[in-house]
Amino acid sequence: MEVRNLYSAYELEWFETQDYTAKARKNTFFEMVFVMEGTGVQIINEHQLPYAPNKLFLIFPEDLHSFEVQSLSQFFFIRFNNDYLKTQNSQNIRELEYIFNSHNHLPGCIFKTVTDKPFIRAAVEALIREKENNSPQKEQIIQQLINTIISYAARNLTLQEKEVFKGKISSVMPIINYLHQHIFEPEKLKVNCIAGAFNLSPKYVGEYFRKHTGESLQQYIMLYKLKLIESRLLLTDMRISEISLEFGFTDQSHLNRIFKRYKGTTPSSYRKKRIT
Missing domain, CATH: 1.10.10.60 (Homeodomain-like)
Incomplete structure (x- = not known):
């Protein structure tokens, strides 16, 4: 099994493929995967989860994951490690901590608010543009866009938990x-x-x-x-x-x-x- 490391504070990758089966692997960093186009199956810790355009998946360090492509697919990956966290303000760190410590969230796309999807897609498309050019304040804008996506992720995790438990205590x-x-x-x-x-x-x-x-x-x-x-x-x-x-x-x-x-x-x- 492959174990992947990240040697920079953050990494952005746009990936397109039509016939691809990723081998199961673990990361030592945190990863968000946004599906731009295509269909297939995302596999996280043996859970098989269908993916489609405008879905956002969270992959935690130590999660065992892979995916199977069924049609031409485009993915955008946002990866970051502890060095990235050191650049964040207190509020951003709080949101990240909430995500890191919410391992009880259900597998699959985290979106619980349909209206959030176009905002995330727009942020991802802006990241792709910024990644490819050398405009002024490039790094600052990239980090702001990443943090916007993180904030949306934190909010949807909160909504996900409320939906699952519906305010009733069936467990602690x-x-x-x-x-x-x-x-x-x-x-x-x-x-x-x-x-x-x-x-x-x-x-x-x-x-x-x-x-x-x-x-x-x-x-x-x-x-x-x-x-x-x-x-x-x-x-x-x-x-x-x-x-x-x-x-x-x-x-x-x-x-x-x-x-x-x-x-x-x-x-x-x-x-x-x-x-x-």
């Missing part, structure tokens, strides 16, 4: 998705607010969550925050004081204490050891 995943979506909104992370979102009593929602995860709501929230903070430390140049403010800690010393309690080291030491 809807609550986890809610926590991920509102991790930067302290008021919405309070037990009463979470319970209200799912029409449950505060006592029951806590018991339910612990039963299915083995963790309390507050413990899960803290561990998820720390996971995102690790991303900030590795993927951005944000000061630790800025990170502590973003995640709702009283100050930097408060974050230092919590981080050391769970991770056994301070944020600054963690960043230094992982980057050097």
Whole structure:
């Protein structure tokens, strides 16, 4: 099985083929695939998914994927790695983190809003044009277009989850998705607010969550925050004081204490050891 690496911050590729069966492979990077033309089958982790024009697929690192072409097909690939993330602002990173941590989304095209399709196609066509010319601000415009597509992807994943669960708790995943979506909104992370979102009593929602995860709501929230903070430390140049403010800690010393309690080291030491 082929394992592919990416040696630049991002990569754009337009690919056309009429008779092609890709071998199963894994990436060490994140990939979005937009189908410009054609029909066939996309295979992701043994799920066979028909593709057609104007469909958008997400491929995570470590996903096993391939595709089979049935008619003349045109694909546009957007690939990026951690170096690309380091160039993004806080809001873009949040959207990327949401995508990265939403592995429970259903396989297949992510579009849940039909009206989004022409906007994504227009953005992809603009990327193709920018890729081929040397106009001023080329790199800046390319990154803005990529980030626009990422924002649409994040929104459709949110809509996908709402459609799947329809506000009913049949498993713990809807609550986890809610926590991920509102991790930067302290008021919405309070037990009463979470319970209200799912029409449950505060006592029951806590018991339910612990039963299915083995963790309390507050413990899960803290561990998820720390996971995102690790991303900030590795993927951005944000000061630790800025990170502590973003995640709702009283100050930097408060974050230092919590981080050391769970991770056994301070944020600054963690960043230094992982980057050097």
